[in-house]
Amino acid sequence: MRSFVIFSFLFLSLGQSTFAQKFFSKNAQLSFAAGTPLEKIDAVNKSGTVVLDITTGKIESAVLVNGFQFDRALMQEHFNENYMESAKFPKAMFKGTMDPKSASQLTKDGKYSIKVSGDMTMHGATKPMTTTVNFVVQQGKIKATTAFNVVLDDFNINIPSLVKDKVAKETKVQVDADLQPLK
Amino acid sequence: MTLKRIIWVILALAVVGGFIAYKMYTKPHTEVNAMNADFQLSAAQLFQEYSENEDAANAKYLNKVIEVEGDISVINTLQAGSSFGLETGDPMGGVTCEFEAMDATNGLNTGQKVKVKGFCSGKLMDVVLVRCSIEKI
Numbered sequence: 001m002r003s004f005v006i007f008s009f010l011f012l013s014l015g016q017s018t019f020a021q022k023f024f025s026k027n028a029q030l031s032f033a034a035g036t037p038l039e040k041i042d043a044v045n046k047s048g049t050v051v052l053d054i055t056t057g058k059i060e061s062a063v064l065v066n067g068f069q070f071d072r073a074l075m076q077e078h079f080n081e082n083y084m085e086s087a088k089f090p091k092a093m094f095k096g097t098m099d100p101k102s103a104s105q106l107t108k109d110g111k112y113s114i115k116v117s118g119d120m121t122m123h124g125a126t127k128p129m130t131t132t133v134n135f136v137v138q139q140g141k142i143k144a145t146t147a148f149n150v151v152l153d154d155f156n157i158n159i160p161s162l163v164k165d166k167v168a169k170e171t172k173v174q175v176d177a178d179l180q181p182l183k
Numbered sequence: 184m185t186l187k188r189i190i191w192v193i194l195a196l197a198v199v200g201g202f203i204a205y206k207m208y209t210k211p212h213t214e215v216n217a218m219n220a221d222f223q224l225s226a227a228q229l230f231q232e233y234s235e236n237e238d239a240a241n242a243k244y245l246n247k248v249i250e251v252e253g254d255i256s257v258i259n260t261l262q263a264g265s266s267f268g269l270e271t272g273d274p275m276g277g278v279t280c281e282f283e284a285m286d287a288t289n290g291l292n293t294g295q296k297v298k299v300k301g302f303c304s305g306k307l308m309d310v311v312l313v314r315c316s317i318e319k320i
């Protein structure tokens with residue numbers, strides 16, 4: 001009996017350490033390109049968060065709008081003050097789900113492409129969104145990357161007519177995250 | 184005033200206007216080390232204020248220059264720039280300090296006490312300070 005207890009205890013603790021249920025990152029890189037051939041408008045955010053639950057297939061990501069860094073200070077100012085109104089709407093986030101069966105594969109090393117659907121919220125508006133996330137699983141760590149387009153009109157982001165030709169109507173967004181197991 | 188003179192005035196205004204517009208367009212980022220800190224506190228204190236009331240903390244700290252002191256809990260590997268986290272006593276939350284330079288965290292170790300100045304951009308899991316500069320190691 002005693003050895004059984006010890007054995008099951010060992011087995012349980014082993015099980016917990018090898019199969020993490022949740023993965024996260026606090027320094028996901030989120031970059032976007034909103035330029036046109038007339039003007040380069042690129043920005044990078046280095047401290048996005050991602051939380052992934054591989055048993056339920058839930059995935060959440062958030063970013064601080066004020067954290068986007070532009071090459072040009074004036075662009076950064078306009079982005080925060082006029083377009084994104086980041087003092088009023090400091091965060092942008094995505095909450096989505098994937099098929100739990102696909103998500104459960106992420107315990108094994110390999111490369112996976114999984115469709116994720118959910119809602120994106122920014123600038124006070126929420127819109128449904130679907131994207132394909134590429135996962136690379138290696139030694140208990142998960143690297144997730146995805147790219148998608150955001151239509152500025154969908155989120156009530158008004159670009160003044162004076163600069164309308166310089167700002168793309170659809171912004172290309174790229175996300176890179178190295179997820180660690182949550183202990 | 185002759186027509187010629189009017190054309191000259193317009194041209195001069197256009198040149199001055201163009202110059203001002205160009206200066207504004209290419210103005211540099213405000214560097215944090217040239218600014219005085221609006222608030223000085225420990226990483227744990229800043230995190231606690233954000234955890235207790237995020238809206239109030241944002242009203243107080245968002246986009247302000249904050250100088251925090253704390254122990255480095257993690258040094259991150261990034262594709263662009265660099266960053267580290269400061270200990271706050273909370274196992275899940277810290278204060279992330281971002282740097283534009285790739286080599287800003289070189290030579291630093293976890294557990295080391297540092298004083299950092301940066302612009303507060305809010306809180307997700309961590310409170311995030313951007314465009315930081317190290318004040319004291």
